[in-house]
Amino acid sequence: MYKWLASAFIIAIVATGCSTVARNETSPSPQNNGRVEAQQSDQRNKEIRSSEQVAKHLEQLAEGVDGVENARCVVFGNTAIVGIDVDANLERSRVGTLKYSVAEAFSKDPYGIDALVTADMDLTQRINEIGDDxxxxxxxxGFAEEMSDIIGRIVPQMPRDLMPNDPGDGRQEPRPNK
Known part of the structure; x- marks a missing residue:
């Protein structure tokens, strides 16, 4: 009985293995006839020789987007920080659409630069000042000074962090952080 069961088990394994081999040996499809084909793409980005020249180019590109009144740009390596001026009465969703449109225009640009686009008026002014520096x-x-100004606006001042300088003059100075 065990011989009979073992024989049936071996025949089942062999039959399963043979059917797999037969499926793998089917004729090749006409789409893949054994040749490897590589798609050629000419996606080479233009070399950035002058950051200032690229910044001016990107500013003009951003200003070409309908709804952008003015643009300021600073380029560091292959990354740009772009501040755009838009109408103050625009809804937030429209401002987001404009920022997306500017980023999309940059993605199609031959320089292929990565960009951070903002419509915040204060940040745009800071970007302008970095460019001037x-x-x-x-x-x-210039970059360090402007970054410290930006961070100074972000970090909150808590009332409990204030301690009186001199009990008689009423002025308060920040306590040192622990």
Whole structure:
């Protein structure tokens, strides 16, 4: 009985293995006739030789988007920070659409640069000041100053962090962080 069961089990395994081999040996499809084909794409980005020239180009590209009144751009390596001025009465969704349109225009640009696009008025002014500092020959110092100003606006001042300087003059200074 065990011989009979073992024989049936072996025949089932062999039959299963043979059917798999037969399916894999089907004729090749006409789409894949054994040749490897590579799609050629000419997606080479233009080399950035002058960050200032690329910034001006991107500003013009952003200003070409309908609804963008003005644009300021700073380029660092292959990344741009772009501030756009839009009508103050626009709804938030329309501003988001404009930012998306500017980013889309940059993605189709031959420089292929990555961009951070903002419509915040304060950040746009800071980007403008960074650009001015770069043109004056102070790229690192100007960037550091503006970043400290931006961070200073973001970090909240908590009332409990204030302590009186002199009990008699009424002025308060921030307590040192623990």
């Amino acid at each position: 770069i043109r004056r020959g102070r790229p690192i110092a």
